[in-house]
Amino acid sequence: MRIVSAGIFMLSLLLAGCGENTDSSIREAAAPELGKPSGWVPIELEFAQTFSAAWQGEFWVVDLRASIATWGGEAAGPEQRARLLLVPADSTVPPLEGAFAGAQVIRVPVERLAVNLAPFESMLTALGVDERLVAVGGPKSYNDSIRQRVLDGELAQIGYGWHMPPTLDALLSAEPDLLLMAMGDLSHSHQMDRIRQLDVPVLPMFMNSEPHYMGKVEYIRLLGLLTGRDEQAKAYVKMVTENVETLKAQAAAFAPTSVISAWYSGSGRWMATMRNSEAAFLRDANGRNLLQESDDPRRDEFQKLGTEQLIVRGAEAECAILRDSHSQPFRDEKTLMQFRAYRDGCVFAIDGMNKPQADAYDYYEGAVIRPDLVLKDLVHMLHPELRDEDSFSYIQPDQTLYE
DSSP states (O other): OSSSSSTTTOOOOOOOSSOTTTOOOOOOOOOOOOOOOTOOOOOOOOOSEEEEEEEHHHSSSEEEEOOOOTSSBBSSSEEEEEEEEEEEEEEEOOOOOOGGOOOOEEESSOEEEEEEEEHHHHHHHHOOOGEEEESSSSSOOSSSSHHHHHHTTSSOOOTTTTTTTOHHHHHHHHOOEEEOOOOGGGGGGGHHHHHHHTTTTEEEEOOOOOOHHHHHHHHHHHHHHHHTTTHHHHHHHHHHHHHHHHHHHHHHHHHEEEEEEEEEEEETEEEEEEEHHHHHHHHHHEETTTTTOOOOOTTTTEEEEEEHHHHHHHTTSSSSEEEEOOOOOEEEEEEHHSSSSHHHTTTTEEEEEEEEEETTGGGGGGGGOOOOHHHHHHHHOOOOOOOOOOOOOOOOOOOGGGG
16 A cells, blocks of 8 residues: 555755756755754764755654766766655644745655665665565666565566666556665656656665765665664664774774776776775775875766876776776786786775676675775775785685786
8 A cells, every 4th residue: 555645745856046957857956955943853974965864843854965977977967956754654744835845755664665776775675674675676686585576576677777767667566655766867857757746756865976985874874764764774874884993993004005996998998986985995995096086076986097097197006906897808918017016916806796697796785885894805905914714705806817
């Protein structure tokens, strides 16, 4: 049975300021900043930059705001904003006027969830509510149980958010109470508006716009509010935070190690880690990223570099990550020999925790909310004195590059 009735107003993202954004139907919301009005109790968030939430007395008020950058590029339009009211099923919906004008109402706890990105599956699994899933992106889940439910036809397949907007027929047939929607491109907003018009509430998930990896982890707090599992969500964030701080302290005891991270995309181009959350991993592991540029929430973490540029800027790095699951084959021994890391045998690959038969890679699922495991890999990569038999999970010594 649907929790959210057809009579509930959907959020309309309105243009703030003058002029329209002709690149997308997403528009800046007219809702004011959340702030701390009298009587509102905000949840404590240490890292997240793209959402905030406060208890109003009878319901939660959630504000989201982010710039959506294209893969390897920049944000194409203005900062996007949305306001949501998470109203308990037995409470009265407040008048949607004043500070709540245009806000989207979501009845909580949500019982039937659709998601279009694999990390959302991992977040719900961590909270113990993955059985509430009714639709996912597809069968490429690292989670065997979820993947089997897809193959058995128990879960609808609505498409992955980086490639396409959700498929309407499959989504509507699943009858979700809420869609957690990631957008790989602003053009997907057209479908988001359409989904809302068809009485499926949509929560835009700006997790990938977080400038630091721990901000992504704190999104589990938002899912905790949605599912009635806030205490479990707080405990989860606390566990990951403590692990990260321990690893940072271990790394700080050693001298910094120079490093680069880039994977070959073909045609003489590499996708290089230069800023934001991916670059923060290298910094926190006490690495000196030779490709580092200033953090910028309106730009993607990665940027394309030509092979010659990569050599000029990164040839002297003591360690390097030069391959992941996206990489095109690169076997040019003459080029590789120009990198100190290759000559010294300190080249790593992001190829652990994968199930090739399912085309599933946990680095893009569970690792998003377990950055402590990723950081451990990097700390042990850069500071071999700390290595043990269980050193590596996702990022490990690259054997294939030397074959």
